[in-house]
Amino acid sequence: MNNLLHDAAPDFDQPIAVLKHCHGRIRKQLATLEKLLSHLPEHGADEQARQAAAAVLKYFEKAAHLHHEDEEQDLIPMLRAVAQGEDAATLQALAPVILQDHKDMDAMWQDLHEQLTAIAEGAAAVLSASAVQRFVQRYTSHMEREESVIAPMALRLFSPAQMAQLGAAMQRRRAQLGVPESNKAAVGQAVADLRKDYGQASLNEHEVLDDPMLQFTQWFEQALKAEVNEPNAMTVATVAANGRPSSRIVLVKQFDERGFTWYTNYDSRKAQELADNNFAALLFFWSELERQVRIEGRVERTSDDESDRYFRSRPLKSRLSATASRQSAPIASRAALEENYETVARQAGEDPLRPAYWGGFRLIPERIEFWQGRRSRFHDRIVYERQADGSWTRQRLQP
Incomplete structure (x- = not known):
């Protein structure tokens, strides 16, 4: 029902490609949700259903929120800092919609979370068709909106340094998910290697204000x-x-x-x-x-x-x-x-x-x-x- 092995992700030096890869993984989980709807009435919470429910839970509990944070904390603020003219107007109209989508999808996910947990534990075999449909439709339209407007805008406006900045932020966010005890000393030693190259703007002494x-x-x-x-x-x-x-x-x-x-x-x-x-x-x-x-x-x-x-x-x-x-x-x-x-x-x-x-x-x-x-x-x-x-x-x- 669901391929539990993940496709190889692009490197973080291609942050927009990483975001699109995340969309691909989200679409796979959404497809699994829809398959569960037809599987459960006939087979109940069998082993296949339990594994599928657990995989969907794992992804949306641990990975999806990182994708939202990439956009809220890095991608959209960086675009706002550089967008001008029509790009700025488009972003002003679209960014609030994207951020509201995140809130709405989080609320919808809470409705599904309990049902999927019960299925994963074999305690129930009920999954709301209307809840799944709302969740799938909202996520699908959300991703299409980003892929048709936000991603092309970033590819067009960001400098190589800004792409590197975005990729580094995304990589750090995922590294913070958890560090094994044996690696803590290595992390401390690796601090010296943490670097972020800046390049959004410049400051000229002849352009700043007198006061x-x-x-x-x-x-x-x-x-x-x-x-x-x-x-x-x-x-x-x-x-x-x-x-x-x-x-x-x-x-x-x-x-x-x-x-x-x-x-x-x-x-x-x-x-x-x-x-x-x-x-x-x-x-x-x-x-x-x-x-x-x-x-x-x-x-x-x-x-x-x-x-x-x-x-x-x-x-x-x-x-x-x-x-x-x-x-x-x-x-x-x-x-x-x-x-x-x-x-x-x-x-x-x-x-x-x-x-x-x-x-x-x-x-x-x-x-x-x-x-x-x-x-x-x-x-x-x-x-x-x-x-x-x-x-x-x-x-x-x-x-």
Whole structure:
């Protein structure tokens, strides 16, 4: 009923061919599903049916989601970064349909999963014909859409370096499925061989804007358009009084000519370190666009009014969490933390006030460096430095 041996896949230096090969394997599994519909009424959950059901389960549980992630996390964001004109318009219309297909097919698969599991275990011989037909039809139209538009667009627009980038990401995703214990040391040693060549864009000192905050705004808007994963996430690095650095990821909540603002607990470790040394560094890394922005400067607290306004804008549960948690302080257990939250929730009501120990910080930039990945590690780096009169200078740095 089903050939359990897989055809040899193309190498990852041909990522579009790999994606099409995945489609071929999906079509085989869909054909097996349809054969099961006619097989079960006559033969029940016999050995052949159990093997077929197990094969379909194995593929859609372990492999199909990787194919979706290839498209959601790499292929579509990379296309959005390079598509222009008619290609950009086509992609804008088609990408949401493809992403919705993934969600719908995942939901349909859940309906089939239980039935196939029972068949594979020999516990039942029932398979919904309507569920199979909906699943097969949606997957088939989805693959045809990608093969007729998305794959040709990628083959036409991607450079060899971008193809290599896509293939490397797909290969890493599959390698992460599981590593035998005996191979862990080898994986650690192989880190030095992990490489990704960049080549999506360039950065020219004669084309960047005079004001680095306007340049940052431009790049941030492009990150939003490319649907970068959490474009507002930034690393905040601080230095304690003893000279030891620490860093963590926070979300920038505002940026303008005054600087970059985030909110936190004033008793947290980062706040204590900023009290000892009010200079810090921020880092935004947008891997989908092969870009990073490094920012250094002096940090100050936002005004009480500004912190109050932002606190009131947060969802109620987020306000309660900020009030209940003494960030960075030890606590005996998760249960104790939850108890703190419940106590605060009972006492605070629907409009809790901002606690005095919670508020904003703003980094006033003195140095901003824009980094654009380029081939062979020959990256573009443009740095701006604020002068005593408030103006900015800019220059290229060697990679």
